[in-house]
Amino acid sequence: MLKKLRVVLAVIFIVCLTALFVDFTGSAIDPLGWMAKAQFWPAVLSFNIISLVLLILLTFVAGRIYCSVICPLGVMQDAFNRFGALRVRKAARKFRFAYQPEKKLVRYIVFVIFAIGMIAGAFWAGARVWMALIEPYSMYGRIAADVVKPVYDAGNNVLAGIAEINDSTLFYRVTSVVGSGPAMWVALISLFIVGATAFVAGRAWCNTICPVGTLLGVISRFSIFGVRFDESKCTGCRKCERNCKAKCIDVKNRKVDYSRCVTCFNCTESCSFGAMTYGIRRNIQATEPAEPAKASCDDASRRGFMTGLAAIATASVAKAADALTDSIKPREEKTTDGGFADITPKHNPEPEQPIVPPGAISWRNFATHCTACQLCVSACPNEVLKPSTSLDTFMMPQMDFDLGYCRPECVRCSEVCPAGAIRPITVADKSDISVGMARVYMHSCLAAQGEAACGICARHCPSHAITMMPFGGDRVGNDGLPLRRPVVDESRCLGCGACENLCPVSPVSAIRVDGRDAHTTIG
Amino acid sequence: MKNNKFQYDPGRRTALKGIALGGAATMAGGVGSIISSCTSRKEPDRSKAAVGTGEMTYRVNPNTDDKVSILGYGCMRWPSVPGSDGVLDQEAVNELVDYALAHGVNYFDTSPAYCRGQSEQVTGNALARHPRDSYFIATKLSNFAPQTWSREKSMEMYNNSFKYLQTDYIDYLLLHAIGQGGMENFNSRYIDNGMLDFLVDEREAGRIRNLGFSYHGDIEVFDTMLKWHDEGRIHWDFVQIQMNYVDWLHAKEINERNTNGEYLYNELAKRGIPAVIMEPLLGGRLASMPENLTSMLKNARPDDSIASWAFRYAGTPEGILTVLSGMTYKDHLRDNLATYSPLAPISADEDALLQKVATMMLSYPIVQCNDCKYCMPCPHGLDIPGILLHYNKMVNQGDIVTSVDDPNYAHARREFLVGMDRKVPKLRQAAHCTDCKECNKHCPQSIDIPAELMRIDAYAEALRRGEVSV
Numbered sequence: 001m002l003k004k005l006r007v008v009l010a011v012i013f014i015v016c017l018t019a020l021f022v023d024f025t026g027s028a029i030d031p032l033g034w035m036a037k038a039q040f041w042p043a044v045l046s047f048n049i050i051s052l053v054l055l056i057l058l059t060f061v062a063g064r065i066y067c068s069v070i071c072p073l074g075v076m077q078d079a080f081n082r083f084g085a086l087r088v089r090k091a092a093r094k095f096r097f098a099y100q101p102e103k104k105l106v107r108y109i110v111f112v113i114f115a116i117g118m119i120a121g122a123f124w125a126g127a128r129v130w131m132a133l134i135e136p137y138s139m140y141g142r143i144a145a146d147v148v149k150p151v152y153d154a155g156n157n158v159l160a161g162i163a164e165i166n167d168s169t170l171f172y173r174v175t176s177v178v179g180s181g182p183a184m185w186v187a188l189i190s191l192f193i194v195g196a197t198a199f200v201a202g203r204a205w206c207n208t209i210c211p212v213g214t215l216l217g218v219i220s221r222f223s224i225f226g227v228r229f230d231e232s233k234c235t236g237c238r239k240c241e242r243n244c245k246a247k248c249i250d251v252k253n254r255k256v257d258y259s260r261c262v263t264c265f266n267c268t269e270s271c272s273f274g275a276m277t278y279g280i281r282r283n284i285q286a287t288e289p290a291e292p293a294k295a296s297c298d299d300a301s302r303r304g305f306m307t308g309l310a311a312i313a314t315a316s317v318a319k320a321a322d323a324l325t326d327s328i329k330p331r332e333e334k335t336t337d338g339g340f341a342d343i344t345p346k347h348n349p350e351p352e353q354p355i356v357p358p359g360a361i362s363w364r365n366f367a368t369h370c371t372a373c374q375l376c377v378s379a380c381p382n383e384v385l386k387p388s389t390s391l392d393t394f395m396m397p398q399m400d401f402d403l404g405y406c407r408p409e410c411v412r413c414s415e416v417c418p419a420g421a422i423r424p425i426t427v428a429d430k431s432d433i434s435v436g437m438a439r440v441y442m443h444s445c446l447a448a449q450g451e452a453a454c455g456i457c458a459r460h461c462p463s464h465a466i467t468m469m470p471f472g473g474d475r476v477g478n479d480g481l482p483l484r485r486p487v488v489d490e491s492r493c494l495g496c497g498a499c500e501n502l503c504p505v506s507p508v509s510a511i512r513v514d515g516r517d518a519h520t521t522i523g
Numbered sequence: 524m525k526n527n528k529f530q531y532d533p534g535r536r537t538a539l540k541g542i543a544l545g546g547a548a549t550m551a552g553g554v555g556s557i558i559s560s561c562t563s564r565k566e567p568d569r570s571k572a573a574v575g576t577g578e579m580t581y582r583v584n585p586n587t588d589d590k591v592s593i594l595g596y597g598c599m600r601w602p603s604v605p606g607s608d609g610v611l612d613q614e615a616v617n618e619l620v621d622y623a624l625a626h627g628v629n630y631f632d633t634s635p636a637y638c639r640g641q642s643e644q645v646t647g648n649a650l651a652r653h654p655r656d657s658y659f660i661a662t663k664l665s666n667f668a669p670q671t672w673s674r675e676k677s678m679e680m681y682n683n684s685f686k687y688l689q690t691d692y693i694d695y696l697l698l699h700a701i702g703q704g705g706m707e708n709f710n711s712r713y714i715d716n717g718m719l720d721f722l723v724d725e726r727e728a729g730r731i732r733n734l735g736f737s738y739h740g741d742i743e744v745f746d747t748m749l750k751w752h753d754e755g756r757i758h759w760d761f762v763q764i765q766m767n768y769v770d771w772l773h774a775k776e777i778n779e780r781n782t783n784g785e786y787l788y789n790e791l792a793k794r795g796i797p798a799v800i801m802e803p804l805l806g807g808r809l810a811s812m813p814e815n816l817t818s819m820l821k822n823a824r825p826d827d828s829i830a831s832w833a834f835r836y837a838g839t840p841e842g843i844l845t846v847l848s849g850m851t852y853k854d855h856l857r858d859n860l861a862t863y864s865p866l867a868p869i870s871a872d873e874d875a876l877l878q879k880v881a882t883m884m885l886s887y888p889i890v891q892c893n894d895c896k897y898c899m900p901c902p903h904g905l906d907i908p909g910i911l912l913h914y915n916k917m918v919n920q921g922d923i924v925t926s927v928d929d930p931n932y933a934h935a936r937r938e939f940l941v942g943m944d945r946k947v948p949k950l951r952q953a954a955h956c957t958d959c960k961e962c963n964k965h966c967p968q969s970i971d972i973p974a975e976l977m978r979i980d981a982y983a984e985a986l987r988r989g990e991v992s993v
Contacts, residue, residue: 173944334668337636338609343951
């Protein structure tokens with residue numbers, strides 16, 4: 001019964017959380033956004049007291065329910081574990097595991113490295129974001145965003161194609177920036193490593209590498225409730241032990257390692273004699289592991305090392321420098337009717353100061369909180385947020401206006417961010433927050449060069465910070481009108497990138513935004 | 524009054540003297556029953572249109588005694604190979620041409636500029652498979668671009684027409700779209716380089732059987748051409764004008780630089796110059812229109828397509844030689860064949876109804892775009908007709924809203940924005956208009972295109988932001 005309840009809740013959590021990642025309409029944020037905020041590590045980073053107190057209390061009272069129900073990476077491992085059972089002969093499926101002593105040394109070494117990285121992150125953002133490679137929520141986030149979402153989008157686009165044929169707007173085509181680049185490779189590699197581990201060894205990842213697992217394990221070691229032996233009923237058949245994917249039940253000694261038990265209730269469900277039950281632990285003392293197993297210790301650390309290595313390799317090959325070619329192309333004369341002129345895609349140079357979304361408060365606040373879970377990247381409907389490829393901000397979202405701009409009516413990233421990197425703001429707040437500053441590059445500006453009246457930037461500036469001003473005395477443009485150029489009022493510029501994105505000069509816009517290290521309010 | 528048999532005054536006209544071979548001026552039963560948008564880029568309607576049961580109506584050209592079908596094939600909207608970025612589909616064109624010839628169409632109107640310059644070749648290929656005396660070819664000297672104003676370049680264009688159309692004579696040659704850019708432009712294109720004299724000589728030599736012009740824009744040019752005709756300076760064998768039941772009396776209301784069809788037609792009729800009609804459908808705007816207008820026409824003739832009214836209207840005056848229709852799909856062709864086999868002339872009552880429809884149409888914020896694509900390619904990559912046509916479609920559907928309080932707001936917003944993204948890629952949408960005004964030089968309807976694009980962009984932006992008043 002308890003197991004059924006656990007499975008149902010776990011499925012609800014993972015499905016809803018995945019829905020939050022793949023949804024592109026923004027309608028999942030209101031009902032499901034709290035699920036990301038209930039995740040442990042984001043709650044630590046955003047200092048979300050409510051979530052932290054509830055999770056710690058839950059663990060202290062009931063054990064690591066978090067790991068078997070709330071944590072999506074944990075639930076995902078259970079799924080892989082189930083697949084893993086299929087490779088075994090049917091009769092043996094339910095008897096795949098055996099007790100193993102806790103690999104305490106690995107657990108704590110990994111945890112200490114993680115903790116040092118997180119603290120060092122206050123000084124160098126890179127330390128924190130690299131540690132996020134083994135942080136369970138953001139690991140799952142990257143898998144959902146970069147592996148699941150592209151599939152979901154593709155499915156949607158098939159339906160959109162069908163809708164289009166039937167002249168219906170029920171489904172519409174979406175494009176997204178996820179599903180490519182280093183973030184996808186990191187997601188695929190972590191999916192492979194965690195998936196393969198779960199496939200053969202149950203919850204080994206959670207009980208050796210996962211820093212959240214280690215931390216909650218410290219608490220659950222002393223939890224009030226837990227699974228317990230009824231020694232009067234136990235026959236020592238080891239059925240529970242063979243079913244324990246955390247490998248934490250030692251039947252020989254009638255002991256359970258509560259630091260590793262994820263309260264999955266497989267043992268209570270499998271016991272034919274009712275000897276395994278869940279309730280107040282009779283013996284509050286922690287179960288000591290028999291001896292640290294050194295051989296498999298190497299194995300696990302090698303795995304961790306490989307993850308890091310692969311991530312570094314993919315990140316370093318990802319970046320290629322592009323030459324600046326910001327000149328106006330000569331216009332071809334029209335001789336026949338119809339057809340389309342080619343459009344050169346935008347490829348603007350990276351701003352000197354990375355631009356982070358309104359709500360991030362400052363570059364520093366953003367960088368010290370972000371776990372690179374990609375939830376904001378998936379949520380951004382304007383293709384503005386993209387995972388960074390540089391080493392010190394690896395996979396952290398950055399604003400880039402090549403495909404779209406930060407639209408005034410949208411605050412989705414601020415609504416979804418669970419880690420406090422982007423704080424919640426309203427549309428009204430947003431109209432006041434300046435995240436960057438636009439600058440005009442006269443030598444390539446169509447209007448300044450007299451190619452066209454243009455004024456696209458001025459027309460589309462949501463804060464009316466850009467005006468077209470006459471300059472150059474008597475000189476006139478191709479249309480015979482006096483030359484005008486865009487002028488930016490820096491006190492009103494929001495840095496939203498509308499001007500940079502819509503500027504007709506390509507690949508490098510004639511008006512570009514540079515970030516502000518600390519956001520300001522205008523007006 | 525001289526030549527008053529050509530005078531067309533639908534209000535007072537009582538009977539019609541048909542020159543039609545079929546003779547019958549009554550509409551045969553079982554005539555076309557689809558609403559087919561003859562020019563829209565949407566998928567063809569798959570419902571069957573009954574091809575007229577009678578024979579095609581023909582008109583006789585008094586200059587050469589050509590017996591010309593009242594339905595002329597406009598070769599500016601040939602189908603292209605799907606997914607080929609506009610490469611014309613020769614096989615499909617062959618099929619359309621074969622079908623048209625088999626059902627009595629014998630006038631094919633092309634130009635070196637049409638379909639990104641592919642039309643003459645593709646049309647020529649399709650027609651060359653049939654005996655040369657079974658059809659009439661009309662093509663044009665389309666030297667709009669200043670780089671083609673020189674005698675050499677214009678000659679090259681003229682000679683290429685013979686090569687591409689695989690013929691040694693052209694039945695109808697037109698100076699293409701005179702009036703745009705005024706007399707100055709006209710002189711540069713045809714007088715200063717001696718091309719007009721050359722073409723007159725070519726007519727003497729028999730390589731051109733009929734010489735005429737097509738007209739849009741500045742009325743001074745039209746009047747001057749007819750003055751020259753009256754003075755005997757040049758004889759125009761035919762003239763191509765824009766005429767339909769909206770332009771007949773309301774051309775000025777659409778754009779003050781335009782001239783009413785009534786004037787244009789009557790000026791030709793009183794001189795006995797046969798008129799070729801273009802834009803009978805106003806680029807499809809007379810094939811699909813707001814719902815209440817549709818029902819007015821459907822009430823009168825439930826089984827007739829909306830487009831058929833426009834075609835019957837354009838074909839009714841006797842001085843009309845042929846009515847051009849750019850038929851992309853066979854459904855369009857079938858519907859038009861149904862309308863014209865034979866032509867049932869517009870009665871006085873029907874004419875009054877059409878004038879009422881025309882007046883009401885003008886109260887809608889429709890952009891007067893005919894999807895002729897003369898504005899394309901836009902140097903900045905915009906899909907101008909795509910944007911304007913989508914806007915018009917929303918107007919026709921009743922999906923243009925003015926406030927978030929409109930009960931239809933959510934639906935209209937979705938239809939507009941999703942539909943626009945579907946029809947026009949983001950980078951080709953109205954937000955990217957640089958106001959360079961290059962398009963305005965080419966628009967035969969004298970639409971202020973950048974102004975319309977900015978208006979549509981502002982509307983789309985207000986929808987995206989969910990602003991209270993749109």
